[in-house]
C-alpha cells in the first residue's frame with residue numbers, strides 16, 4: 001500500500017480489543033505450535049508501517065522476517081502480479097511452462113556472483129530451496145555428507161531441521177533427523193574464546209580438521225553456510241573464515257552453498273552478502289526478499305552442477321508459481337530503480353551510529369553488529385558476556401507496546417534484530433530507534 005500515512009499512531013493499547021478478539025479465535029482455530037510474536041492483526045501495510053484492525057499504525061522493523069524489503073504491496077509487485085492473476089494463476093511449470101519462470105531464472109543467473117554459466121530452479125520456500133541444493137550437490141558429487149555450522153538456521157523440514165543448530169524451538173521433540181549431517185564451529189568473533197583477532201583462522205582450522213578427521217573431505221557433498229547468520233543471532237563470521245572454507249571446498253571437490261535466504265536481495269547493501277568478501281558460491285539459495293512477499297525461492301548455481309540431477313528429479317506442483325514470478329520481477333525492478341542497495345547502506349549507517357551511541361550508555365549492549373539493513377544488538381549481563389535473554393524479551397515487549405515491531409533471535413535468545421523495509425523513511429527509522437533507546441533506558 002503506497003498511500004498509507006507513514007506515521008506511528010496508537011489509538012488503543014497494543015494489542016487492541018479487536019486484535020484480542022481475533023487472537024481468541026486464532027487460539028481456538030490454529031494449533032499453539034504456530035506461535036505469534038506480536039498479536040496485532042494487520043489490515044494494511046506499506047512503506048515502513050503496518051496498520052491493524054484497531055486503527056493503530058506500527059513502525060515495522062521486521063519486514064515479515066526480512067521479506068518485504070521493497071515494502072508491502074510495492075507498486076511494481078502489485079502491478080505485475082495483478083496482471084498475471086488476471087491472465088492465469090497456475091499451469092505447473094513442469095507440465096506446460098511459461099515465460100515468467102524463465103525470466104526470473106535469467107535475472108537470478110545474472111544478479112548472483114560470478115560470470116560463469118548458471119542455471120536456476122524455483123521452489124516455494126527457503127527450506128525447500130536448501131533441501132534441493134543438497135539434492136543437487138549429492139547428485140553432482142555422488143557423495144552424501146553435508147557440513148553445516150554452529151548457530152546455523154536453514155528451515156523446518158526434516159532435512160533442514162537436521163541442518164539447523166538450535167534445538168528449541170526448531171527441533172525439540174521432532175526427531176529423528178536426517179543422517180549424514182555434520183556440524184562444525186563457526187567463527188563467532190564476539191564469543192570466540194581466544195578473542196576476535198584469531199577467530200577466523202582458528203575456527204577455519206578447527207572446522208577443516210574436524211571435517212578431515214571425522215567425515216573425510218572425499219565424502220562431503222556440500223558445505224552449507226549463511227554468509228551472515230540470521231536466526232542464529234545476526235553473526236557475521238570473522239573476515240577470512242568464509243574464503244578459507246570456500247577454498248577448502250574448491251580444493252576437495254565439495255559444492256560450496258551460500259544460504260542467502262535472509263541476507264539476499266539488497267538486504268545487506270549488496271545484492272548478496274557473500275560479495276563482501278568476493279566469494280563466488282557454487283550454489284546459492286534465495287527466498288524471502290525475492291518476491292515482495294509472495295512465496296518464491298530459488299537455487300542458482302554453476303550449470304554443470306545444476307544440470308547433474310536427472311530430468312524430472314527436481315520440481316514440485318507450485319514451484320515458480322506464475323504470480324510469485326511476476327512478483328519477483330516487480331521486486332527486482334523496484335530494487336534496481338530505487339537503488340535499494342544504497343538505501344540499505346544508508347539505513348545501516350544511521351542504525352549503527354545510533355546503536356553504538358546507545359552501547360556507550362547501556363552496559364547491557366555487549367555488541368552492535370550487522371551490515372546494511374540487517375542490524376542487531378546482543379544483550380548481556382552488565383560487566384560480562386553472559387547472555388541476557390530476559391532483558392532482550394523485556395526490550396522487545398516494551399517496543400511492541402509503543403508500536404514498534406522488533407524481532408529477537410540468537411542461540412541464547414539474547415539478540416534484538418532489526419530488519420526494516422529498505423523503503424522506510426528516515427523519520428520513521430529514527431523514531432523507531434528513539435523507542436528502542438527509551439526501552440533500554442527504562443530497563
Ligand SMILES: Cc1ncc(COP(=O)(O)O)c(C=O)c1O
Nearest residue numbers: 125126127153154155230261262
Ligand atoms: C538462512 C535461512 N535459510 C532458510 C530459511 C528457511 O526459509 P523458509 O522459512 O522460507 O522455509 C530461513 C528462514 O528464516 C533462513 O533465514
